[in-house]
Amino acid sequence: MNRRDFNQLIGMGAAGILLPSLPAFSRNVSPESFLESGVDVATKKRLADAALNAAKSKGATYTDVRIGRYLNQFVVTREDKVQNIVNTESYGVGVRVIADGCWGFAAVVDAKSEADTAKAAEKAVAIAKANARLMKEPVQLAPQKGYGEVSWKAPIKKNAFEVPIKEKVDLLMEVNASALKNGANYVNSVLFMVNEQKYFASTDGTYADQDIHRIWPTFTVTAIDPKTGKFETRNTLSSPMGMGYEYLQVNPSDKVTGITTRYNMGYDMLEDVTAAAKQARAKHSAKSVEAGKYDLVLDPSHLWLTIHESVGHPLELDRVLGYEANFAGTSFATLDKWQSKNFNYGSKQVNLIADKTQVGSLGAVGWDDEGVKTKQWDLVKDGTLVNYQAIRDQVHIIGEKESQGCCYADNWGSVQFQRMANVSLAAGKTPLSVQEMIKDVKKGIYIIGDGSFSIDQQRYNFQFGGQLFYEIKNGEIVGMLKDVAYQSNTQEFWNSCAQVCDEKDYRLGGSFFDGKGQPSQSSAVSHGSSTTRFNGVNVINTARKI
Amino acid sequence: MAILTEQEAKKIIDKVLGYAKSDETFVSLSGDRTGNIRYARNSVSTSGETSNLSLGVTAVFGKKSGTATINEFDDASLEKTVRRAEEIARLAPENPEYVPMLGPQTYLKTGTFSESTDKITPEFRAKATFDSLDPCRQKNLTAAGYMEDTTGFSAIGNSKGLFGYNRSTGVDFSITVRTADGTGSGYAARDVNDVSKLSTKAATEVAMQKALASSTARALEPGKYTVILEPTASVELLRNMMGSMDARNADEGRSFLSKKGGGTRLGEKLFDERVTIYSDPMNPELPLDPFGGGGGRFGGGGGDGRPQEKVTWIEKGVVKNMYYSRFWAEKKGVKGVPPPGGVIMEGGTQSLADLIKSTDKGILVTRLWYIRAVDPQTLLYTGLTRDGTFYIENGQIKFPVKNFRFNESPVIMLNNLEALGKPVRAGGQLIPPMKIRDFTFTSLSDAV
Numbered sequence: 001m002n003r004r005d006f007n008q009l010i011g012m013g014a015a016g017i018l019l020p021s022l023p024a025f026s027r028n029v030s031p032e033s034f035l036e037s038g039v040d041v042a043t044k045k046r047l048a049d050a051a052l053n054a055a056k057s058k059g060a061t062y063t064d065v066r067i068g069r070y071l072n073q074f075v076v077t078r079e080d081k082v083q084n085i086v087n088t089e090s091y092g093v094g095v096r097v098i099a100d101g102c103w104g105f106a107a108v109v110d111a112k113s114e115a116d117t118a119k120a121a122e123k124a125v126a127i128a129k130a131n132a133r134l135m136k137e138p139v140q141l142a143p144q145k146g147y148g149e150v151s152w153k154a155p156i157k158k159n160a161f162e163v164p165i166k167e168k169v170d171l172l173m174e175v176n177a178s179a180l181k182n183g184a185n186y187v188n189s190v191l192f193m194v195n196e197q198k199y200f201a202s203t204d205g206t207y208a209d210q211d212i213h214r215i216w217p218t219f220t221v222t223a224i225d226p227k228t229g230k231f232e233t234r235n236t237l238s239s240p241m242g243m244g245y246e247y248l249q250v251n252p253s254d255k256v257t258g259i260t261t262r263y264n265m266g267y268d269m270l271e272d273v274t275a276a277a278k279q280a281r282a283k284h285s286a287k288s289v290e291a292g293k294y295d296l297v298l299d300p301s302h303l304w305l306t307i308h309e310s311v312g313h314p315l316e317l318d319r320v321l322g323y324e325a326n327f328a329g330t331s332f333a334t335l336d337k338w339q340s341k342n343f344n345y346g347s348k349q350v351n352l353i354a355d356k357t358q359v360g361s362l363g364a365v366g367w368d369d370e371g372v373k374t375k376q377w378d379l380v381k382d383g384t385l386v387n388y389q390a391i392r393d394q395v396h397i398i399g400e401k402e403s404q405g406c407c408y409a410d411n412w413g414s415v416q417f418q419r420m421a422n423v424s425l426a427a428g429k430t431p432l433s434v435q436e437m438i439k440d441v442k443k444g445i446y447i448i449g450d451g452s453f454s455i456d457q458q459r460y461n462f463q464f465g466g467q468l469f470y471e472i473k474n475g476e477i478v479g480m481l482k483d484v485a486y487q488s489n490t491q492e493f494w495n496s497c498a499q500v501c502d503e504k505d506y507r508l509g510g511s512f513f514d515g516k517g518q519p520s521q522s523s524a525v526s527h528g529s530s531t532t533r534f535n536g537v538n539v540i541n542t543a544r545k546i
Numbered sequence: 547m548a549i550l551t552e553q554e555a556k557k558i559i560d561k562v563l564g565y566a567k568s569d570e571t572f573v574s575l576s577g578d579r580t581g582n583i584r585y586a587r588n589s590v591s592t593s594g595e596t597s598n599l600s601l602g603v604t605a606v607f608g609k610k611s612g613t614a615t616i617n618e619f620d621d622a623s624l625e626k627t628v629r630r631a632e633e634i635a636r637l638a639p640e641n642p643e644y645v646p647m648l649g650p651q652t653y654l655k656t657g658t659f660s661e662s663t664d665k666i667t668p669e670f671r672a673k674a675t676f677d678s679l680d681p682c683r684q685k686n687l688t689a690a691g692y693m694e695d696t697t698g699f700s701a702i703g704n705s706k707g708l709f710g711y712n713r714s715t716g717v718d719f720s721i722t723v724r725t726a727d728g729t730g731s732g733y734a735a736r737d738v739n740d741v742s743k744l745s746t747k748a749a750t751e752v753a754m755q756k757a758l759a760s761s762t763a764r765a766l767e768p769g770k771y772t773v774i775l776e777p778t779a780s781v782e783l784l785r786n787m788m789g790s791m792d793a794r795n796a797d798e799g800r801s802f803l804s805k806k807g808g809g810t811r812l813g814e815k816l817f818d819e820r821v822t823i824y825s826d827p828m829n830p831e832l833p834l835d836p837f838g839g840g841g842g843r844f845g846g847g848g849g850d851g852r853p854q855e856k857v858t859w860i861e862k863g864v865v866k867n868m869y870y871s872r873f874w875a876e877k878k879g880v881k882g883v884p885p886p887g888g889v890i891m892e893g894g895t896q897s898l899a900d901l902i903k904s905t906d907k908g909i910l911v912t913r914l915w916y917i918r919a920v921d922p923q924t925l926l927y928t929g930l931t932r933d934g935t936f937y938i939e940n941g942q943i944k945f946p947v948k949n950f951r952f953n954e955s956p957v958i959m960l961n962n963l964e965a966l967g968k969p970v971r972a973g974g975q976l977i978p979p980m981k982i983r984d985f986t987f988t989s990l991s992d993a994v
Contacts, residue, residue, distance in 0.1 A: 082639045134590040224799040229806030323586045325690035326722040454916045456930045461991035518692040544924040546957040
């Protein structure tokens with residue numbers, strides 16, 4: 001499911017679509033069925049072995065099998081109404097092979113027998129052989145040791161699918177009521193929960209059974225000023241997380257207080273929506289920004305998206321090589337820049353890390369979708385570009401012997417390919433609080449929450465908005481601003497990074513809907529940072545009259 | 547099996563309705579076969595073909611509804627699906643905005659289906675790809691492209707006697723050609739119902755010309771420029787604007803069509819008087835599904851069984867219609883048309899070349915990219931030019947220019963109209979090339 005489908009599904013789409021468009025091949029089920037266990041591990045191994053053997057007998061030199069059960073639940077409301085409750089389940093098997101030096105892939109819905117998976121394997125081999133004549137050179141797959149029968153479970157405390165629907169509806173109704181009481185004219189709120197039950201098997205000898213959970217509580221409040229005919233909105237400051245329902249059972253230590261409360265590993269939806277309603281109302285009387293250069297103080301609830309677009313994407317090796325040229329684009333971070341070992345991606349303060357293991361993150365998993373054990377690695381060290389994100393059929397190009405473990409498919413029916421790991425900005429090493437950072441800013445803007453975002457196809461020029469903007473004058477926050485967007489160039493921006501707050505301020509942001517590939521696939525990814533200062537960034541005023 | 551005839555589809559739908567015990571029941575049945583081929587770095591990267599046949603049942607008790615879907619079609623499975631939908635409906639909270647289902651409707655016979663697209667084979671895709679790849683290889687250019695074709699049907703029926711059936715086909719093709727040194731890039735995209743109208747070779751030649759002509763681009767200062775937007779450049783801005791014409795949002799005060807002090811801007815002249823935008827399911831260049839509700843490749847309409855008909859949205863610059871959900875139409879006491887599956891913007895007779903010839907100074911834009919809303923109130927969008935941006939002087943293309951970031955609203959843009967050319971199909975719409983004055987570029991990009 002991509003962002004647009006999701007927007008339509010939850011009724012936030014501009015066209016106001018009435019019926020949901022569901023993820024491919026998924027079916028509506030009763031919520032109780034989520035608690036039924038899927039196919040047991042022994043059966044999955046048998047189904048997988050049948051495919052591995054069938055592919056080998058047809059001439060495959062490598063095979064992997066993914067058996068997936070994907071559960072989604074959405075609870076969608078507006079004001080005092082439940083608009084939609086959607087429960088979907090999708091189960092099937094995808095088989096990928098190398099035969100005659102070429103990849104082939106085939107998938108089968110609701111595979112129940114060894115004959116089903118064997119047939120898919122044979123089809124994958126036939127496709128590989130048919131396409132082999134169009135290949136310029138054979139696939140080079142980095143060797144990978146087998147791990148035997150292993151398992152990984154996201155360390156959640158409360159499975160969101162075990163929480164009764166009524167409890168979720170009651171929460172959203174309370175959230176909506178508070179928004180309306182505190183100045184909002186309209187409120188849309190959604191709880192979105194995902195469980196991926198994935199089984200991976202390959203001819204390398206790995207059989208990995210994994211259980212992944214994600215949750216995203218989100219809302220938009222709208223405040224209208226009938227006198228001016230204008231409307232203002234404020235979106236949630238939550239983050240989609242790789243967590244269970246415990247994300248909504250917040251502890252005081254999960255809250256970051258300040259000009260507005262922000263959240264770490266727990267989210268107080270009621271508190272946030274109450275603040276949001278007041279802030280949406282306050283935006284009507286906020287000062288329209290004067291265009292010019294400002295020092296920006298960017299909260300992690302905002303900076304994650306800038307990291308995602310200007311670091312995560314350009315350092316995907318498939319983009320660098322041109323595989324995404326017709327759709328997502330290529331990258332300015334070309335191989336020669338990496339080879340030079342002195343390309344200044346950012347200032348000395350900038351350390352950017354890729355990580356597929358971070359607890360609570362959306363990208364955390366034990367093994368990736370080609371059987372590679374996940375890890376953490378440096379992308380930019382002390383400001384210098386040192387590495388990319390690459391998978392098994394690419395790593396030889398950057399002289400690595402093994403994959404970094406960031407291969408992913410969004411469904412059993414989609415073919416896996418290189419996807420973004422969690423990419424995060426390391427916290428500053430010197431103790432520094434947000435208050436101390438702001439104290440030194442003479443003319444600046446403090447930005448909280450993500451807003452409009454756009455970047456060119458090689459990831460040079462970008463423009464970002466936000467949810468909340470506060471003007472900083474001579475070390476003090478003096479009031480709210482509106483109509484703010486900043487424009488910069490990736491290398492210039494990261495080189496203007498002056499200070500990063502310490503680890504006490506470190507928080508995750510993220511997206512459920514990172515889109516890539518044709519046909520397009522979505523992946524969920526987190527980006528962590530502490531509040532960070534960037535000097536002298538170009539800010540434009542976005543107010544218009546129509 | 548994935549594509550059923552009207553009779554086969556009706557038989558299954560009637561059988562499902564026969565099992566139903568709920569107050570109202572709606573059945574949708576659709577099937578398709580979709581094939582794709584993707585290439586990059588002058589080599590095929592992935593290709594595949596999938597087929598799917600699925601049935602959805604919505605059961606309603608009072609104002610509670612539940613939906614269940616399935617892709618197995620024996621009697622026991624069909625009955626089980628009906629029971630499951632009914633069970634979900636009983637557990638669901640009441641939807642105060644539920645509107646009872648429609649009775650029988652009359653649907654237009656539109657031309658969404660093409661035999662030639664229906665007959666596409668993997669060999670056909672391979673040949674179409676070769677026709678695109680080969681000329682690029684010959685000229686030492688690098689091609690990345692994608693073709694996806696679908697043939698399918700969609701059928702709907704309900705317990706009040708409504709029934710509809712439609713077959714449709716569609717093909718999307720896009721190609722990006724880059725020079726070997728990475729200094730030039732060109733793009734072309736085509737979408738058709740009938741694949742015999744598609745030449746991957748001809749489209750690729752356009753992208754090749756643009757790639758070769760766009761290397762060694764010069765930087766111009768950002769600012770306000772007269773631009774000629776090719777349909778592939780303007781399509782998304784127009785689609786976004788049309789996607790913001792929901793009546794409820796306008797009535798609620800959160801739309802560009804909301805009026806100061808309440809009410810909407812329906813009937814107001816918001817655009818240049820040459821702007822007329824309508825939808826027509828019977829247009830042979832842009833046939834639309836006769837009803838919404840899944841299956842149809844270029845379908846739309848909300849999936850509630852309302853027929854698609856000819857609707858004028860904007861006439862001579864005046865807002866003539868907004869679209870309604872059935873609930874909102876009933877609440878407001880209006881007929882309430884559904885959103886269209888695609889729109890047609892009227893233009894003139896001039897070709898793109900004519901528009902260029904009549905331009906003293908301006909910029910030709912092939913494609914706009916990464917378009918995102920900045921302000922929903924004014925429909926301000928930002929994004930960038932890409933894959934072929936050229937400076938025009940004295941009626942001629944003089945040199946390629948570096949890409950720009952723009953911040954512009956389609957509402958402002960359609961007020962700053964200089965000239966319109968002959969409409970062509972792009973991205974599921976029929977749109978003329980447009981010459982626009984004072985288009986706002988706010989910064990430069992180094993991207994090629």
